[in-house]
Amino acid sequence: MERTMLKRGAAVVADSQPQRNPIRALILCGVFLISAIAVGTSVMVYGFRERALQSSTRELENTVLLLARHFDQQFGDFDIVQQDIINRFNLGRIASPEDFKLKMSGDDAHQMLKRRTGAFSHLGNLTLLDSEGNLINWSHGWPVPQVNLADRSYFRALKSNDAPDQKYLEAVHSRISGRWTTVLSRRLVGRSGEFLGVVSRGIEPAYSGGQRVAGSIQESCFCPEGRLNACGIRPAGKPARA
Numbered sequence: 001m002e003r004t005m006l007k008r009g010a011a012v013v014a015d016s017q018p019q020r021n022p023i024r025a026l027i028l029c030g031v032f033l034i035s036a037i038a039v040g041t042s043v044m045v046y047g048f049r050e051r052a053l054q055s056s057t058r059e060l061e062n063t064v065l066l067l068a069r070h071f072d073q074q075f076g077d078f079d080i081v082q083q084d085i086i087n088r089f090n091l092g093r094i095a096s097p098e099d100f101k102l103k104m105s106g107d108d109a110h111q112m113l114k115r116r117t118g119a120f121s122h123l124g125n126l127t128l129l130d131s132e133g134n135l136i137n138w139s140h141g142w143p144v145p146q147v148n149l150a151d152r153s154y155f156r157a158l159k160s161n162d163a164p165d166q167k168y169l170e171a172v173h174s175r176i177s178g179r180w181t182t183v184l185s186r187r188l189v190g191r192s193g194e195f196l197g198v199v200s201r202g203i204e205p206a207y208s209g210g211q212r213v214a215g216s217i218q219e220s221c222f223c224p225e226g227r228l229n230a231c232g233i234r235p236a237g238k239p240a241r242a
Contacts, residue, residue: 075167078184081116081126082199086188088112093191097131100188100196104128105136105144113139129155129198136197147175158187158198174202 086092089109094100103109113126117139126139133150149155154168166187174181185200 075184078186078201081201082186084116085112085199091188091190091196094196095191097190097194097196100190101130101134101136104197107142109137110139110142110144113137126199126201129200131159131195131197133159145176149175152183154183154185154200155198158185159195161187162193162195 089103089112091100094103109128113128117126127135128137129149130136133148133152133155135144135147135149137144152170152172154170154172157168158166168183168185170183170185172181172183173179181202183200183202185198188196188199190196
């Protein structure tokens with residue numbers, strides 16, 4: 001009798017204990033596993049993003065450094081050519097823009113410009129503009145085409161700014177070749193400091209280290225308006241189209 005009572009009591013106690021649901025446990029395990037996978041994936045994506053940003057930053061810094069060295073060399077070579085032009089034609093002794101146009105529009109100046117670009121094979125076309133923006137000579141073909149570039153931003157800036165040793169760099173759409181060109185330009189002054197015109201050179205991608213380097217430079221260092229905002233070179237404004 002006593003044994004029967006003990007068995008019944010044990011059964012009642014067993015029935016009163018909550019039974020574990022295996023399906024609920026499986027669901028909880030699945031939710032925990034999915035959460036762990038989501039957290040791990042987020043951490044990995046964040047890490048990949050940070051590494052990609054760091055890599056892009058290093059690439060941009062390298063591109064800017066390459067650009068600085070590249071155009072420093074280009075301006076250095078351009079300074080040599082400009083000084084040679086000034087010395088050969090005694091531009092410092094020219095008294096007026098009219099004399100400058102008369103002296104620099106002939107075949108002698110044209111041949112000299114061609115020789116200078118031949119001495120520096122990486123140089124693009126050299127051009128001479130008078131005080132009104134007219135193309136009076138260049139190093140390409142002969143005769144010189146009748147083109148007026150007075151509306152170019154670099155020409156207006158150089159003409160209006162009488163500070164010495166002004167140099168500008170601008171990306172423009174060439175009205176002669178029809179291609180985008182990087183133009184380096186400098187102000188020319190006469191004996192009394194009057195504005196005579198502008199000497200410039202156009203550098204197409206083929207002259208600037210290939211399409212890949214030119215594309216990287218254009219994407220990394222030129223703003224959407226085409227101005228260069230790096231390397232301490234003063235931008236000349238928006239690129240002008242034909």
